[in-house]
Amino acid sequence: MEPIISARGVSKTYQGGFTALRDVDLEIRRGEIFALLGPNGAGKTTLISIICGIVNPSSGTVLADGHDIIRDYRAARSRIGLVPQELATDSFESVWATVTFSRGLFGRAPDPAYIEKLLRQLSLWDKKDSRIMALSGGMKRRVMIAKALSHEPKILFLDEPTAGVDVELRRDMWQMVHSLRESGVTIILTTHYIEEAEEMADRVGVINHGRVVLVDDKRTLMQKMGEKELSLQLARPMDKLPKSLAGLPVKLSEDGQRLIYHFDIKSGDTGITDFLRRLNDANIDFRDLHTRESSLEDIFVGLVRAERDERLKEESQS
Numbered sequence: 001m002e003p004i005i006s007a008r009g010v011s012k013t014y015q016g017g018f019t020a021l022r023d024v025d026l027e028i029r030r031g032e033i034f035a036l037l038g039p040n041g042a043g044k045t046t047l048i049s050i051i052c053g054i055v056n057p058s059s060g061t062v063l064a065d066g067h068d069i070i071r072d073y074r075a076a077r078s079r080i081g082l083v084p085q086e087l088a089t090d091s092f093e094s095v096w097a098t099v100t101f102s103r104g105l106f107g108r109a110p111d112p113a114y115i116e117k118l119l120r121q122l123s124l125w126d127k128k129d130s131r132i133m134a135l136s137g138g139m140k141r142r143v144m145i146a147k148a149l150s151h152e153p154k155i156l157f158l159d160e161p162t163a164g165v166d167v168e169l170r171r172d173m174w175q176m177v178h179s180l181r182e183s184g185v186t187i188i189l190t191t192h193y194i195e196e197a198e199e200m201a202d203r204v205g206v207i208n209h210g211r212v213v214l215v216d217d218k219r220t221l222m223q224k225m226g227e228k229e230l231s232l233q234l235a236r237p238m239d240k241l242p243k244s245l246a247g248l249p250v251k252l253s254e255d256g257q258r259l260i261y262h263f264d265i266k267s268g269d270t271g272i273t274d275f276l277r278r279l280n281d282a283n284i285d286f287r288d289l290h291t292r293e294s295s296l297e298d299i300f301v302g303l304v305r306a307e308r309d310e311r312l313k314e315e316s317q318s
């Protein structure tokens, strides 16, 4: 199936010379929830702003639902709803008026039945006559989403949808995003909460220093890069790793209190039996043992760190 968004060779150098995006290729599949992750300043908002037609790319092309975002701006824009990072919510207007007005801005004919359905879906129906400024933070966020969906776009961008939102509200938001996807909307979100991507996304893209360094199915990613860790609390601390454990994927913790053994989740042979046998042969006793699976966060931090080390190495060589 043709992707709903297709970006090819997109670069952006801002006035003043800062290059925020470098040759980005990215395809978003129809109907998916795609999480774009990256550290502060990586270029996430720049990429979203280009796709939404708010920032002009320096080079490259983007198609949104088959429409070129520059040549065919109106058609492309009508397919897209954007909930920006900064929420402008100081309005005296009612929820109903704001959302209805927003639809009109896209030249869509009024459709009170659709607006009602939208407000109900976002649990805002009983607030339809309230002034926006009188709503709670969580409700304001939902109004922003209602505005972004008012013209019935197929694609919804959520730029950090749950920044500064409490845990309960965050869970509500996740549920709402899932239900939007079920109604056929493709969702692209940026987030700093890796847990959020882990919870919601079908696929994950990582952007770092303006480059897309990885795009993968979330489950595949976690299987491919996920590691398990077996940690043993030693009965007697050590000052160095004993020779009998040489050649195994095992490390001694800095305080000498724990042995940490890494193994591959998908590997049939973890080598743990051999590890435990060697411990026994060497009379190394342990008091406690537990395992931990690496999270998307571990994977993400590892990736960004590896990229940084690589860059520093290149810089020192040039």
Ligand SMILES: Nc1ncnc2c1ncn2[C@@H]1O[C@H](COP(=O)(O)OP(=O)(O)OP(=O)(O)O)[C@@H](O)[C@H]1O
Binding pocket: 014, 015, 016, 018, 019, 020, 038, 039, 040, 041, 042, 043, 044, 045, 046, 047
């Ligand atoms: N209008 C602008 N002029 C010059 N530089 C800009 C402009 N907008 C963004 N930048 C720079 O481009 C880089 C990428 O910014 P961007 O907002 O896209 O990052 P981000 O990944 O969304 O970060 P965050 O997670 O902090 O929101 C940053 O270094 C930023 O300072």
